[in-house]
Amino acid sequence: MVYVLHGGPRAGQIVDDLPNNYRIDKPQESPQTVEVFDGLMADVARWRPMFG
Numbered sequence: 001m002v003y004v005l006h007g008g009p010r011a012g013q014i015v016d017d018l019p020n021n022y023r024i025d026k027p028q029e030s031p032q033t034v035e036v037f038d039g040l041m042a043d044v045a046r047w048r049p050m051f052g
Helices: none
Strands: 003-006 033-037 040-047
Parallel strands (some): 003 040
Antiparallel strands (some): 033 040
16 A cells, blocks of 8 residues: 655655554545556555654
8 A cells, every 4th residue: 555644744755654643544434545646546644643
């Protein structure tokens, strides 16, 4: 799976493994999918900092 990172210190990066504090949308919600390059689709992973 390919992810585009949204928000946080790595915003805009394309990765194949989610870094700490990034999460895809919950399974019951439809994850946002975008076309990154010609035919390459990626899910959007959002920054969710953990406090405490």
